[in-house]
Amino acid sequence: MTEPVTQPRFSAEMSVGEALQLHPRAREVFAGYHLGGCSHCAISEFESVAQICEGYGVPQDMLLGALNSLFDTKE
Numbered sequence: 001m002t003e004p005v006t007q008p009r010f011s012a013e014m015s016v017g018e019a020l021q022l023h024p025r026a027r028e029v030f031a032g033y034h035l036g037g038c039s040h041c042a043i044s045e046f047e048s049v050a051q052i053c054e055g056y057g058v059p060q061d062m063l064l065g066a067l068n069s070l071f072d073t074k075e
Contacts, residue, residue, distance in 0.1 A: 008022055008071075009068055009071070010022060010023075010026075010049065010064055010067040010068050011049070011064070012048065012049050012050035012053070012060055012064060013048055013049070013050065014048065014049055015045060015046055015047065015048055015049075016030070016036070016043055016044065016045045016046070016047055016048070016049065016052060017045030017046065019049060019067065020045065023067070023070045023071070025070050026067060026070065029063070029066045029067050029070065030043065032066070033056075033058050033063055033066075034056075035052060035056060035058065043056075049063065049064065049067075
């Protein structure tokens with residue numbers, strides 16, 4: 001019996017840099033929440049997803065839901 005293949009998922013503990021590497025469209029999701037799209041809202045790739053949510057007042061469950069939904073769509 002083979003193990004089911006699990007897709008990678010975004011998590012609050014991962015760094016922004018790890019999130020950007022996990023899916024090619026993650027940058028678009030961050031930009032949709034006005035994170036990292038311009039100089040006055042730049043985000044550090046070393047901060048965790050949880051840290052940027054807290055710092056910018058973005059609901060963590062909404063951002064993670066949007067990021068993880070990237071795996072549900074066809075490229």
